Amino acid sequence: MEFKVRFSGRAHRYTDEEIATVARAMQDAEPLTQGGHLAAFQEKFRAYAGVPHAFAVHTATAALELAAELCLLKPGDEVLMPSHTYTSSAYPFAKRGAKLVWADIDPATRVVSAATLGERITGRTRVIVVPHLYGFCADMPAILALAKPRRILVVEDAAQSLGTEIGGVHSGAFADFGVFSFHSHKNVSTLGEGGMLAVRDERYARLIPALRHNGHCDFPSPQREYWIPAMSNLDLPELDGRRLNVVNCCLGEVECALGAKLLERIDAINADKRRRALAFIDALADRPELEFHRVADRRHNYHLLAARLATGKRDEFIRRMAGVHGVQCVVQYYPLNRYAYYEKLGFGEASCPYADDFFDNMVSFPFQHSLGDAELDYVLGATRKVLASL
Amino acid sequence: MEFKVRFSGRAHRYTDEEIATVARAMQDAEPLTQGGHLAAFQEKFRAYAGVPHAFAVHTATAALELAAELCLLKPGDEVLMPSHTYTSSAYPFAKRGAKLVWADIDPATRVVSAATLGERITGRTRVIVVPHLYGFCADMPAILALAKPRRILVVEDAAQSLGTEIGGVHSGAFADFGVFSFHSHKNVSTLGEGGMLAVRDERYARLIPALRHNGHCDFPSPQREYWIPAMSNLDLPELDGRRLNVVNCCLGEVECALGAKLLERIDAINADKRRRALAFIDALADRPELEFHRVADRRHNYHLLAARLATGKRDEFIRRMAGVHGVQCVVQYYPLNRYAYYEKLGFGEASCPYADDFFDNMVSFPFQHSLGDAELDYVLGATRKVLASL
Numbered sequence: 001m002e003f004k005v006r007f008s009g010r011a012h013r014y015t016d017e018e019i020a021t022v023a024r025a026m027q028d029a030e031p032l033t034q035g036g037h038l039a040a041f042q043e044k045f046r047a048y049a050g051v052p053h054a055f056a057v058h059t060a061t062a063a064l065e066l067a068a069e070l071c072l073l074k075p076g077d078e079v080l081m082p083s084h085t086y087t088s089s090a091y092p093f094a095k096r097g098a099k100l101v102w103a104d105i106d107p108a109t110r111v112v113s114a115a116t117l118g119e120r121i122t123g124r125t126r127v128i129v130v131p132h133l134y135g136f137c138a139d140m141p142a143i144l145a146l147a148k149p150r151r152i153l154v155v156e157d158a159a160q161s162l163g164t165e166i167g168g169v170h171s172g173a174f175a176d177f178g179v180f181s182f183h184s185h186k187n188v189s190t191l192g193e194g195g196m197l198a199v200r201d202e203r204y205a206r207l208i209p210a211l212r213h214n215g216h217c218d219f220p221s222p223q224r225e226y227w228i229p230a231m232s233n234l235d236l237p238e239l240d241g242r243r244l245n246v247v248n249c250c251l252g253e254v255e256c257a258l259g260a261k262l263l264e265r266i267d268a269i270n271a272d273k274r275r276r277a278l279a280f281i282d283a284l285a286d287r288p289e290l291e292f293h294r295v296a297d298r299r300h301n302y303h304l305l306a307a308r309l310a311t312g313k314r315d316e317f318i319r320r321m322a323g324v325h326g327v328q329c330v331v332q333y334y335p336l337n338r339y340a341y342y343e344k345l346g347f348g349e350a351s352c353p354y355a356d357d358f359f360d361n362m363v364s365f366p367f368q369h370s371l372g373d374a375e376l377d378y379v380l381g382a383t384r385k386v387l388a389s390l
Numbered sequence: 391m392e393f394k395v396r397f398s399g400r401a402h403r404y405t406d407e408e409i410a411t412v413a414r415a416m417q418d419a420e421p422l423t424q425g426g427h428l429a430a431f432q433e434k435f436r437a438y439a440g441v442p443h444a445f446a447v448h449t450a451t452a453a454l455e456l457a458a459e460l461c462l463l464k465p466g467d468e469v470l471m472p473s474h475t476y477t478s479s480a481y482p483f484a485k486r487g488a489k490l491v492w493a494d495i496d497p498a499t500r501v502v503s504a505a506t507l508g509e510r511i512t513g514r515t516r517v518i519v520v521p522h523l524y525g526f527c528a529d530m531p532a533i534l535a536l537a538k539p540r541r542i543l544v545v546e547d548a549a550q551s552l553g554t555e556i557g558g559v560h561s562g563a564f565a566d567f568g569v570f571s572f573h574s575h576k577n578v579s580t581l582g583e584g585g586m587l588a589v590r591d592e593r594y595a596r597l598i599p600a601l602r603h604n605g606h607c608d609f610p611s612p613q614r615e616y617w618i619p620a621m622s623n624l625d626l627p628e629l630d631g632r633r634l635n636v637v638n639c640c641l642g643e644v645e646c647a648l649g650a651k652l653l654e655r656i657d658a659i660n661a662d663k664r665r666r667a668l669a670f671i672d673a674l675a676d677r678p679e680l681e682f683h684r685v686a687d688r689r690h691n692y693h694l695l696a697a698r699l700a701t702g703k704r705d706e707f708i709r710r711m712a713g714v715h716g717v718q719c720v721v722q723y724y725p726l727n728r729y730a731y732y733e734k735l736g737f738g739e740a741s742c743p744y745a746d747d748f749f750d751n752m753v754s755f756p757f758q759h760s761l762g763d764a765e766l767d768y769v770l771g772a773t774r775k776v777l778a779s780l
Binding site: 001008009010013014018019022023026027029030031032033034035058059061062065087088091095183184185189191192193214215220225226227228229230231233234235236243245246247248249250251252253254255315318319322329330331332334338339340341342344345 | 391398399400403404408409412413416417419420421422423424425448449451452455477478481485573574575579581582583604605610615616617618619620621623624625626633635636637638639640641642643644645705708709712719720721722724728729730731732734735
């Protein structure tokens with residue numbers, strides 16, 4: 001189908017300055033991976049997000065895999081998360097033998113809350129994964145108040161919420177692990193793939209460089225010469241007596257140079273998106289059947305612009321938006337329990353009526369940052385016409 | 391230590407045209423991952439290397455992880471490989487429960503041969519990993535003649551040997567799996583990280599796109615609309631009744647666009663390196679104590695320029711090259727069994743006298759493609775002086 005306004009898999013354009021940054025790093029970086037740009041990006045990110053330690057990795061999924069590895073899951077451990085999220089929030093834990101327990105979302109915010117999580121906590125709950133979906137930071141203070149006394153580890157999946165905050169604390173900076181994404185869809189992207197893992201615990205921070213890079217680490221005693229006993233060491237990282245699996249998920253120097261540059265623009269992009277989202281939402285205030293989640297402050301970056309259509313006519317809405325007006329709306333976050341992947345693992349059942357209802361009635365509008373004002377106006381006009389026609 | 395000539399972690403410079411290719415892809419690619427540049431790179435690579443199926447991934451390690459996953463290892467299975475290689479050739483198999491068995495290298499070629507592998511094959515040998523180390527293609531016809539009648543899977547680790555061939559067949563195109571690298575050190579690099587997995591078996595080829603990308607695959611029956619039942623499907627890949635673990639190791643579009651462009655230059659880079667290596671080797675023909683592996687045809691791309699110093703004075707040679715002349719030689723491929731990583735896994739013992747001897751007496755000269763003629767002449771002059779002084 002040919003669309004006039006597509007739901008793009010790419011969120012933003014690069015400025016000339018950003019392209020020049022990449023060209024310069026292509027010329028100057030030596031080596032092209034694991035060098036000075038990595039260190040500089042991590043340091044700049046740490047300062048930006050207010051996190052104690054930050055490690056750039058190839059994808060947010062890789063960051064979630066590292067977090068899952070560090071959670072030291074044992075058979076029977078339960079990992080609690082919403083069914084309404086992207087698969088990367090979940091499968092690294094399933095892969096390590098955890099029992100996934102699906103929590104419902106709050107119908108107003110479309111993310112998990114202390115209430116929806118609290119009713120699923122058991123004595124075996126070892127980890128809670130909190131995706132700040134759509135770019136809205138879940139109520140982390142309340143969730144931590146629930147988790148900490150029970151010694152439950154908390155992973156914030158802040159893949160969509162970079163730059164959002166509650167009370168001056170950034171999403172991803174509240175919990176044991178904060179996962180960030182620079183994937184093509186995200187508000188800023190390091191050439192299509194990229195991620196960051198933030199941790200608070202020094203023990204994790206000491207292990208991650210080796211976990212991320214094939215087990216490379218210092219020799220137990222200083223090398224006698226730079227090549228003796230060898231150029232570099234490899235060891236098996238251990239945490240609390242458990243051996244951890246290493247991987248190779250390093251982010252290249254050029255991507256890191258670009259990532260550092262993009263951090264200068266993320267607040268402006270978020271502000272643009274928030275302003276446009278609020279204008280779009282307010283322009284449809286007379287159509288209350290389209291239920292948006294309106295948040296006027298930095299707690300929401302409107303990575304995505306999603307609404308619930310209360311009339312039960314969602315599919316016809318999307319059909320007409322596409323067929324009559326050429327606007328590609330999409331539907332997001334098929335409840336994970338409905339995928340064959342999770343059914344086969346025994347996680348096909350969920351009691352998450354709000355997640356199901358939201359998925360079955362939601363619509364996500366084209367909202368990439370690169371969308372022109374005229375295009376967004378066109379989407380708004382089409383929305384009004386289709387709502388009127390239904 | 392400050393060096394006049396460093397052993398660089400970066401193999402080559404980018405041309406203006408290559409930088410322009412990256413700038414163009416940054417502007418045009420949509421999405422920035424899993425799009426048209428990926429498909430084009432894979433197709434161009436397939437044609438270049440003469441492989442039936444090729445899948446771009448984030449690193450050669452990721453390609454080895456996928457290969458190891460597809461090998462369907464069972465407890466007790468043995469995986470045979472040289473101790474003289476980089477760790478990524480080995481640990482994906484150890485991680486999956488295989489018993490690693492170390493084969494020796496051939497002292498003339500410094501890679502494994504049918505003879506060195508043959509003496510370690512048992513009834514439990516399930517996989518042989520053949521690294522074409524230094525850029526020299528091992529004797530694949532002989533190795534396959536050994537493996538195939540025994541139904542042993544063969545993985546070619548062609549990370550260093552892109553573009554080399556025997557009888558017109560490229561390294562990486564002989565065996566069940568061919569692994570290629572575009573890491574910073576390699577003869578061509580996709581911005582520091584990148585890899586490719588080539589396979590012959592259609593069953594593998596059908597599974598890899600889902601394995602590489604979080605389990606994404608088609609729905610079993612066509613979608614009723616583009617968003618029904620969801621935008622995309624997730625399933626658990628299975629091979630011979632075994633469930634496989636998915637990962638996210640996609641290579642971004644910009645890297646793929648660059649990779650496709652670099653394929654136009656790899657033969658020229660390889661030819662340059664071979665010409666320079668042969669000249670360097672021949673200029674030292676009067677110093678037979680420095681034993682090079684001289685190969686004048688496309689079977690060797692001289693990714694690295696390595697020699698054995700037969701006098702037992704290797705450490706003093708490197709010390710003087712560095713201290714007196716400011717030339718950074720290095721020592722490569724610490725036998726894997728000597729690392730704490732493999733010791734702790736129970737693979738600390740090896741009976742590989744040639745691998746040990748080569749490591750203990752070898753020197754690897756600075757040989758990145760970006761080295762100027764004057765610098766390489768300087769290295770040659772320093773080498774002559776140090777050899778004379780010893």
